Amino acid sequence: MHNKPRFTVPRPVTYKLSVKNAGKILKKYRGFLSKKDLGKILSLSLANPGKDLETVTEKFLEKKYSIDKIETLLESANKSYYTHKDIMKKLGISRSRFYFRLNYIKRFVIKKKFEWILKKGGLTKLPHDATDMRRITGLLKNKPLERKILLNPGPVLTSLGVKNALVQNDICHRDEDFEILMKRLKRNSLRIFDADENYSVVFISGSGTAGMEAAISSTIPSDKKILVLANGAFGERLYEIAKLHKLKTVLMRKEWGELFDITEVEDALKADKDIFAIAMNHHETSVGILNPINKVGRLARKYDKMFIVDGISSVGGEPLSVRNDNIDVCITSANKCLHGFSGMNLICVNNRVWKLIENVEPRSFYLDLKKYQKYSTQLNQTPYTPAVAVFFALDQAIRELLEKGMKKRWLRYIELNSILKYELSRLGFQFFTNYDCQSHAILTVKIPEYVDFKQFYSEIKKAGFIIYPCKPPLAEKYFQIANMGELRRGMIYDFIFTVEKTLDKMRKEKARRRK
Ligand SMILES: Cc1ncc(COP(=O)(O)O)c(C=O)c1O
Numbered sequence: 001m002h003n004k005p006r007f008t009v010p011r012p013v014t015y016k017l018s019v020k021n022a023g024k025i026l027k028k029y030r031g032f033l034s035k036k037d038l039g040k041i042l043s044l045s046l047a048n049p050g051k052d053l054e055t056v057t058e059k060f061l062e063k064k065y066s067i068d069k070i071e072t073l074l075e076s077a078n079k080s081y082y083t084h085k086d087i088m089k090k091l092g093i094s095r096s097r098f099y100f101r102l103n104y105i106k107r108f109v110i111k112k113k114f115e116w117i118l119k120k121g122g123l124t125k126l127p128h129d130a131t132d133m134r135r136i137t138g139l140l141k142n143k144p145l146e147r148k149i150l151l152n153p154g155p156v157l158t159s160l161g162v163k164n165a166l167v168q169n170d171i172c173h174r175d176e177d178f179e180i181l182m183k184r185l186k187r188n189s190l191r192i193f194d195a196d197e198n199y200s201v202v203f204i205s206g207s208g209t210a211g212m213e214a215a216i217s218s219t220i221p222s223d224k225k226i227l228v229l230a231n232g233a234f235g236e237r238l239y240e241i242a243k244l245h246k247l248k249t250v251l252m253r254k255e256w257g258e259l260f261d262i263t264e265v266e267d268a269l270k271a272d273k274d275i276f277a278i279a280m281n282h283h284e285t286s287v288g289i290l291n292p293i294n295k296v297g298r299l300a301r302k303y304d305k306m307f308i309v310d311g312i313s314s315v316g317g318e319p320l321s322v323r324n325d326n327i328d329v330c331i332t333s334a335n336k337c338l339h340g341f342s343g344m345n346l347i348c349v350n351n352r353v354w355k356l357i358e359n360v361e362p363r364s365f366y367l368d369l370k371k372y373q374k375y376s377t378q379l380n381q382t383p384y385t386p387a388v389a390v391f392f393a394l395d396q397a398i399r400e401l402l403e404k405g406m407k408k409r410w411l412r413y414i415e416l417n418s419i420l421k422y423e424l425s426r427l428g429f430q431f432f433t434n435y436d437c438q439s440h441a442i443l444t445v446k447i448p449e450y451v452d453f454k455q456f457y458s459e460i461k462k463a464g465f466i467i468y469p470c471k472p473p474l475a476e477k478y479f480q481i482a483n484m485g486e487l488r489r490g491m492i493y494d495f496i497f498t499v500e501k502t503l504d505k506m507r508k509e510k511a512r513r514r515k
Pocket residue numbers: 153154207208209210212234281283284285286310311312313333
C-alpha cells in the first residue's frame with residue numbers, strides 16, 4: 001500500500017510561525033478547514049520563510065477552490081440583486097457545481113475567517129497593543145454572561161479597541177485631561193456629520209431619546225410651531241416629545257413605513273407661516289426605511305425653516321451630510337452605527353441656530369442645549385458630570401471609523417444587509433418594506449405562519465444570536481435583524497445557517513404534531 005507522507009510541523013528556527021501558533025491555528029480552524037489542507041498550508045509557509053503566511057494561505061485556497069469569481073459576482077449581486085440562476089448563467093456552470101462552490105464560500109467565507117483566526121492567534125499585527133487585546137479577551141472570558149452576536153438595532157457589538165478604551169485611569173471632568181479628550185471628540189465628530197466650521201457638536205449623556213428631547217425642547221419659540229413628520233415609532237416619539245413640552249405642533253402622520261409626499265410637506269409649509277421648524281427621522285428604525293431628508297432639507301432652506309433630524313440609527317452607517325442636506329440640528333447616539341457604548345448623544349448644530357434660539361426659554365433643566373453649547377465653547381466641558389468612560393470609548397470608536405473611512409463602513413453595511421436579504425429570501429422570508437428607500441442597517445422580516453416567534457427567538461439565542469422583536473403594531477407579524485456594529489460576514493452566514501436549521505426543526509415539529 002502506498003504510504004502517504006505524514007505532515008509534521010518542523011521545528012521553528014527563524015520562522016515567523018511557531019509550533020505553538022501552528023497548534024493554535026489548527027485548533028481554531030478545526031471545523032472550517034481540513035487538517036490535511038491546513039498541513040499543506042503550514043508546510044508551504046514554512047518552506048517559504050520569506051513569504052508571509054496570509055499570502056501563502058490565500059494563494060493555496062484560491063487555487064484549490066477558485067472562489068474569486070463567484071465572490072466578485074456575489075458582491076456585485078449585493079448591489080444589483082442577482083439570483084443564483086443569474087450567477088450560474090454568467091459563470092456558465094451547472095447547478096451542482098455552483099452549489100458545490102457556493103457551499104465552500106458559505107461554510108468558510110474563507111479569506112475572512114482565516115484573517116480573523118490569524119488575528120486571534122496573534123500572528124498578524126493588531127491595531128492596538130496585542131498584550132492589551134489579550135488581556136481584554138482574557139477578562140471577557142471570565143465574565144458570567146456569554147458573548148452573543150447582537151443583531152438588534154443597538155446597543156451593538158463593539159471592537160476590542162473600544163472595549164479597551166472604556167477602562168482608563170479615572171479622570172475628573174473639570175480637569176484639563178477631560179478637556180483634551182473633549183476637544184478631540186468635537187473635532188472628529190464634525191467629520192462624521194460632514195460638517196464644517198459653521199457647525200459645532202455638543203455631547204449629552206443619556207440615551208438617544210434624551211438627545212431628541214434636548215433638540216426639540218430647546219429650539220422652538222413659544223409663539224411658533226413645529227412640523228413633525230412621522231411614519232413609524234420614532235417619528236411618533238418626536239411628536240410625543242413636542243406635545244409633552246406643550247409646543248404648538250403640526251403633525252403629518254403616515255402609516256408605518258408609508259412614504260412622505262414632498263408636495264404635501266411643501267403645502268403644509270405654505271399653509272402655515274407660523275411653522276418655525278421641521279423635525280423628522282432620517283432612518284425610521286421601527287420599519288427600516290430611509291426618509292428623504294435631502295428633499296425636505298431643500299424645502300427647509302427654501303422656506304427658511306429650522307431643520308431638525310433624528311439621525312440616531314443612521315449617522316455613521318448611511319451617507320448623511322448636514323451641509324448638503326441643509327440640516328440645522330442633527331442628533332445621533334454613540335451605540336448604533338458609530339459602534340460605541342450606550343449612554344451618549346452627539347448633537348451637531350449649525351451655528352446660525354444659536355442666534356435663532358437666543359430668546360427661547362429652557363423647558364428642561366438638564367436638557368437645555370444652550371447650556372451644553374456654552375460649557376463646550378468656553379470650557380471644553382459639559383455642564384453636568386458626563387459618562388466619562390463612555391466618552392473615552394466613543395472617542396476610540398470615532399477614531400476607528402475615521403481611520404478606516406466612512407465610505408468603507410457604508411459599503412460594509414450594504415454588503416451585510418444584502419447578504420441577509422438575499423439569504424433570507426432564499427429561505428422563504430418576506431420583508432415589510434419593499435421600497436427603494438430600504439435602509440442598509442436593518443431588515444424588518446415577516447414571521448412565517450408556522451413559526452412561534454418566542455420559540456424561534458430562544459432557539460436563535462441559544463445558538464448565540466440576538467434578534468429584535470418589532471414594536472406594536474408590527475409586533476405580532478414582524479421581527480427585525482440589524483447589521484449594525486462590529487459584525488463580520490462569517491457571523492452573518494453563521495446566523496443564516498442557524499435560522500435554516502431552526503426553521504427546519506420547527507417545520508418538522510409542526511408536521512409531527514399534525515400526525
Ligand atoms: C431613529 C431612532 N430614534 C430614537 C431612538 C431612541 O434611542 P434610545 O433608545 O437610545 O433612547 C432610536 C432607538 O432605537 C432610534 O432608532
